[in-house]
Amino acid sequence: MKQIMNLTEALNKRNKKTKLKLHNIYTPYLYLIPALIIIGTFVFYPLIRVIIYSFQSYNIFTEAQWVGTENYMKIFKDKNFYSALKNTILYFITVVPVLVIAPMFLAILVNQKLKGIKFFRAAYYLPVITSMVVAGIAWKWIYADSGLLNYFLVNVLHIMKEPISWLNSPSTALFSVMVVTIWKGLGYYMVIYLAGLQAIPEDIWEAAEIDGASGLKKHVTITVPMLAPSMAIVAVMSSMAAMKVFDEIFIMTSGGPYNSTKTVVFYLYEHAFENLNLGYASAVGVVLFLILLVFSLASIKLSERNA
């Protein structure tokens, strides 16, 4: 008996030794070097740089000059910035709730055991894998004067008398672009909810059915609360995406008509790459970063409290 114990002890000691000997102290860093260089060069360094630029007057061709807080002063005096901020906030408060709720029901729908359900799942994912350029072109053509949407509203449903230029009128353009963002995001968030659904043990539903809950009631009372963690993730991801929206706007409206679809990132892009006002645009970037930072910290706090 004692011998066996000695043996185990010896083996344990040997194990500890091998663990230590598996690598020398520099090895871990060697594996990390490529990633750290890239992340350092293309994330952390630019973050410091953008803060420095934001206090400078700088275009790529001349030397940068310190201007103190002038860029920030200008931003907060520019009514175009406020209009861009307003559009971003509008985007946010419209798109995020839809993208938190709709994909959840879509996930519940495609989680049913039905024939051909895999086909539907894949089809709903199609907009996600398509590039925004193609999606933008497809929707431009739907929104056209002689497009499908007008056809549907005027000739099929008889809701409107005349076709509308959805993307060319300031009152409908922003909303029309939002629809594309939602349409392209539905499948993505559906899959996240689907993953959450599949982590819920099946016997919970069985128990609910024995207790007499069925159909919609079962989902509202049982499934939805159990999906709270997924919901938090979707809320954070869709919020970040809404605050950063650019591609669909660039492709579909270029910020028009009359700035009605210009968002903060679009405003930043124009000042940086069309006016080459890099200092000013950097200050816009810093403001955007601060908004996002406050925002993501708040949502992390919120989801921690809920979890």
Add this chain to the structure above:
Amino acid sequence: MDGLKIKTKEKVILYTLLIVMLILSVGPFLWLLSTSLKSPNENLFKFPPDLLPKEPTVDSWVTVIKTIPFFTYFKNSILVALIQVVVNVVFSALAAYPLARMKFRGKKLIFTGILSTMMIPFQVTMIPIFVLVSKLKITNSYVGVILPFAVTAFGIFLLRQAFLTIPVSIEEAAYIDGCNSFQIWYKVLLPLIKPSIATLAIFTFVNSWGDFLWPLLVLKDKTKYTLPLGIQDLQGTFATDWRLVAAGAVLSMIPIIVFFIATQRYFIEGATSGGVKE
């Protein structure tokens, strides 16, 4: 899985919902396809529009392929996406290995640092990145397109999670057999996390394939354009003929759809390992 027995009446409702959603998600593409197949004799701007082409023809597809360097864009897109996938997988797998399997000074700090980059959106830092890329003289090149995204926190996180699930005893056995740490990584651990590598590869591929803003800023030569840039450019070239724009858009979708059908099962795994199941 949901539902034990689904009644016929419920089935009808469910299928109706499924089909409505199907029309909403695939409809825009079908409308684009229909437009691209319409012949020049048909008036595209008449109202109400014809849902289906009267005399379907692939003339517009042929015209697009003949007038714009479609296959060059296609080749460029594939090249950029493939290199992007390879560098992301290699660098993420290298970095994830010590973060999951080794003890060392500063590990927590490094890992937190990497994760925190998820809160720094590209749109905020793109100006200095652009200036840097210009100073390094890698604008108008694929190096400039690829390098800033050669590794991401998402990739490192995903593969670290995968490495964590492998029992330490496997590593120890390999060590006793005489493997050094690199051989353990390459010969023992990498084959065991193949599903996660596939997920990362697919996500990287799809992202790179659809990427728009950054290639637009970096690439100046039209011969270097990727498909999204080429298709966007098409809108200017053929502003008057929507048949051709639609044909270009439809053509550019074919490769990614084929890719998606082939790799479909990994998409849901990616979403699961990406966060929820942490």
